[in-house]
Amino acid sequence: MTQDAIAADRSSVATGDVLYSIRDLSVEYGTRAGEVAAVDRVSLDIRKGEILGLVGESGCGKSTLGKAMMRMISPPGRITQGELWFAGEDLMTVSEAQMREIRGARLGMVFQDPMTSLNPLSKIVDHLTETITTHEPSVSEAAARDRAEQLIGRLGLRVERIDDYPHQFSGGMRQRIMIALALALRADLVIADEPTTALDVIVEAQFLDLLRELRAEFDLTIIMITHNIGVVAEVADRVAVMYAGRMAELGSVDEVFLDTKHPYGQGLLRAVPNIELDGSDLYQMEGAPPNLLHTPSGCPFHPRCPHVMPICSEREPAFAEVTPGHRASCWLFQEHDGEGER
Amino acid sequence: MHPLLLSVLIFGVPAAIALGWVFLRGGGALRRYIATRVALTLPMVFVLVSVVFLVLRVMPGDVASATLGPKANAEVRQNIEETLGLDDPLVVQYARFLGQVATFDLGDSFVGARRPVVDELGERLPATLELVLPAAGVAIALGLVLGASAAGHRRRLRDYAVRMFGVVVYSMPVFWLGMLAKGVFSIWLGWTPVAGRIDVLANATLERTTNLLVVDSILSGNWEALRSALHHMVLPVLTLGVSISGLFARLVRINVIETLQQDYVAAARARGLRERTVVGAYAVRNAMIPVVTVIGLQVAILLAGTVLTEAVFNWPGMGLYLVERIKVRDFQAVQSAVAMFALLVAAIGLAVDVVYGVLDPRVEY
Ligand SMILES: Nc1ncnc2c1ncn2[C@@H]1O[C@H](COP(=O)(O)OP(=O)(O)O)[C@@H](O)[C@H]1O
Numbered sequence: 001m002t003q004d005a006i007a008a009d010r011s012s013v014a015t016g017d018v019l020y021s022i023r024d025l026s027v028e029y030g031t032r033a034g035e036v037a038a039v040d041r042v043s044l045d046i047r048k049g050e051i052l053g054l055v056g057e058s059g060c061g062k063s064t065l066g067k068a069m070m071r072m073i074s075p076p077g078r079i080t081q082g083e084l085w086f087a088g089e090d091l092m093t094v095s096e097a098q099m100r101e102i103r104g105a106r107l108g109m110v111f112q113d114p115m116t117s118l119n120p121l122s123k124i125v126d127h128l129t130e131t132i133t134t135h136e137p138s139v140s141e142a143a144a145r146d147r148a149e150q151l152i153g154r155l156g157l158r159v160e161r162i163d164d165y166p167h168q169f170s171g172g173m174r175q176r177i178m179i180a181l182a183l184a185l186r187a188d189l190v191i192a193d194e195p196t197t198a199l200d201v202i203v204e205a206q207f208l209d210l211l212r213e214l215r216a217e218f219d220l221t222i223i224m225i226t227h228n229i230g231v232v233a234e235v236a237d238r239v240a241v242m243y244a245g246r247m248a249e250l251g252s253v254d255e256v257f258l259d260t261k262h263p264y265g266q267g268l269l270r271a272v273p274n275i276e277l278d279g280s281d282l283y284q285m286e287g288a289p290p291n292l293l294h295t296p297s298g299c300p301f302h303p304r305c306p307h308v309m310p311i312c313s314e315r316e317p318a319f320a321e322v323t324p325g326h327r328a329s330c331w332l333f334q335e336h337d338g339e340g341e342r
Numbered sequence: 343m344h345p346l347l348l349s350v351l352i353f354g355v356p357a358a359i360a361l362g363w364v365f366l367r368g369g370g371a372l373r374r375y376i377a378t379r380v381a382l383t384l385p386m387v388f389v390l391v392s393v394v395f396l397v398l399r400v401m402p403g404d405v406a407s408a409t410l411g412p413k414a415n416a417e418v419r420q421n422i423e424e425t426l427g428l429d430d431p432l433v434v435q436y437a438r439f440l441g442q443v444a445t446f447d448l449g450d451s452f453v454g455a456r457r458p459v460v461d462e463l464g465e466r467l468p469a470t471l472e473l474v475l476p477a478a479g480v481a482i483a484l485g486l487v488l489g490a491s492a493a494g495h496r497r498r499l500r501d502y503a504v505r506m507f508g509v510v511v512y513s514m515p516v517f518w519l520g521m522l523a524k525g526v527f528s529i530w531l532g533w534t535p536v537a538g539r540i541d542v543l544a545n546a547t548l549e550r551t552t553n554l555l556v557v558d559s560i561l562s563g564n565w566e567a568l569r570s571a572l573h574h575m576v577l578p579v580l581t582l583g584v585s586i587s588g589l590f591a592r593l594v595r596i597n598v599i600e601t602l603q604q605d606y607v608a609a610a611r612a613r614g615l616r617e618r619t620v621v622g623a624y625a626v627r628n629a630m631i632p633v634v635t636v637i638g639l640q641v642a643i644l645l646a647g648t649v650l651t652e653a654v655f656n657w658p659g660m661g662l663y664l665v666e667r668i669k670v671r672d673f674q675a676v677q678s679a680v681a682m683f684a685l686l687v688a689a690i691g692l693a694v695d696v697v698y699g700v701l702d703p704r705v706e707y
């Protein structure tokens with residue numbers, strides 16, 4: 001896709017500045033049974049300064065998409081096609097060495113399980129200084145330590161504890177440390193993969209508050225991957241709903257939650273009794289998520305869809321705008337006189 | 343100073359300093375743990391020595407028939423047993439032996455010139471140390487490099503080569519490996535000596551203080567003796583080292599592979615750390631914890647390997663000493679040597695525990 005086409009695409013999808021732009025991205029895992037299409041031709045723009053919630057059932061490809069954005073897919077997985085535009089650069093074309101400079105410095109990642117994401121043999125301070133000096137070799141150990149202390153203080157941990165080991169902290173504290181690591185070099189974009197799933201509800205709420213504060217203070221853009229609708233409702237500006245490795249719906253939180261288009265999204269919401277309240281419940285929907293070894297033909301949701309039409313199993317709907325900025329890939333909102341858009 | 347005491351000190355003092363440093367640095371729990379471990383060493387050695395004392399007495403055969411042959415004159419026999427105190431009741435013999443151990447006077451050996459056992463051990467222990475320590479170094483270096491590089495190149499040629507090496511070396515008895523090495527390098531190619539620790543001539547000129555030949559020849563500036571000693575060491579050390587490295591490489595490989603799949607490794611990569619740092623500082627260091635544990639549990643196997651290596655290369659260390667003296671039922675020598683081995687095992691066990699505690703900040707004692 002050319003720069004012009006992307007620019008055109010941007011103007012139609014996004015209103016704000018786009019920081020990261022995913023174009024037609026596919027990721028497959030080679031397994032003994034065949035290729036698993038974990039991410040299937042996904043296009044998505046992340047706007048500067050927003051918190052984008054990425055939701056979907058477990059196994060629909062959210063983590064894979066997040067890792068692909070860092071170009072951290074390792075065998076048996078591989079990116080089979082697509083472009084990853086970050087601040088004007090296609091990450092698919094940069095060298096691994098350049099990619100390493102971007103990782104941790106401009107793109108940060110926070111993982112699901114804070115108990116296992118820190119090296120058990122290293123002090124907190126070493127995690128931080130090591131990250132700083134890797135990216136800024138001219139910074140002295142002492143200066144790096146100063147910066148580490150400031151960060152730790154800013155994230156609400158006692159500075160003396162910087163010399164402690166990971167096992168001496170609670171899950172919520174460790175997740176703050178993970179954020180501190182992502183902020184050590186002032187990353188522009190943080191991809192948080194289920195960062196609160198392992199936390200209890202009160203700690204989760206504190207953590208989400210902190211995230212919102214930091215967004216303003218550090219000019220952060222955040223992708224919040226979660227299967228928890230409540231979390232998204234609480235912090236996100238926009239929501240992207242994934243199903244079977246593809247984009248199902250995208251729009252502002254209000255659009256997606258109050259005027260849900262895609263039947264899958266509707267099913268998700270119905271399964272959450274009160275989205276304002278507790279989000280710790282897992283939702284449950286009729287039918288099982290599809291096996292990505294054999295994604296259903298046409299719209300992948302058609303076997304579970306209450307509004308299924310003949311065309312749904314034959315043709316795949318486009319991920320098209322329903323109203324400006326609100327997209328859904330569903331035939332209910334698209335002309336289908338036998339001619340799909342894709 | 344006595345060579346036995348010297349060689350114990352040479353390794354004991356640094357170990358004690360390290361232990362003391364860990365002791366002082368550590369918190370109350372760690373201190374209590376180390377103190378308990380040290381205190382437990384003595385009862386452990388006591389139990390082992392007692393068991394060996396008993397087993398030797400129950401074992402068929404005795405020193406008189408072993409040295410004089412089965413048809414020996416009964417009177418001569420009687421005489422020997424009286425001289426050696428073997429006609430005393432078991433309890434008396436046992437008490438006497440414990441008294442000897444407690445005063446570090448291990449009595450005189452039963453055979454030959456009846457030299458003090460302490461003197462004999464003073465020659466044998468340094469020989470064993472000079473074999474085991476470099477061999478352990480070879481095994482650790484080889485195991486680490488091979489294991490880590492196989493893990494980093496999983497399912498590639500290098501990985502298969504290392505795994506093959508590990509299986510072959512691990513399953514091949516060390517005496518077999520030793521005879522093979524000796525056949526090829528000593529007999530066929532003639533590169534290395536066939537047996538012993540040093541040439542006769544070099545030995546005659548060497549001034550002995552510690553009986554560690556490398557140390558002694560450096561201390562006295564005798565370079566010919568040093569060359570000869572190193573020349574004799576190469577093959578036994580490599581044999582034992584390579585033999586142990588098979589297990590070590592396999593252990594390192596499997597544990598590095600496992601740690602490479604941990605979240606903190608992915609998180610480190612996501613922070614842009616170099617692959618060298620990720621594998622070295624994260625994966626290998628974490629993998630060392632289970633490796634050290636298993637090595638600690640395998641110390642007995644390592645010592646068995648030492649005994650066999652000494653036998654193959656006619657290396658006059660503790661292992662060969664044990665083999666020689668069991669044959670002639672020299673109880674005094676055998677039970678003393680075993681006491682020495684017991685101390686060695688206890689010391690290694692303690693060292694492993696301390697290393698483990700230093701490696702892993704999560705260890706709660
Ligand atoms: N390393 C892997 N090897 C093979 N299949 C994988 C691997 N990782 C993920 N997958 C498959 O890819 C699909 C998407 O997984 P993932 O991205 O983890 O989903 P999510 O994060 O939404 O739960 C799943 O069907 C999963 O089974």
Ligand SMILES: [Mg+2]
Pocket residue numbers: 059062063064194
């Ligand atoms: Mg996931």
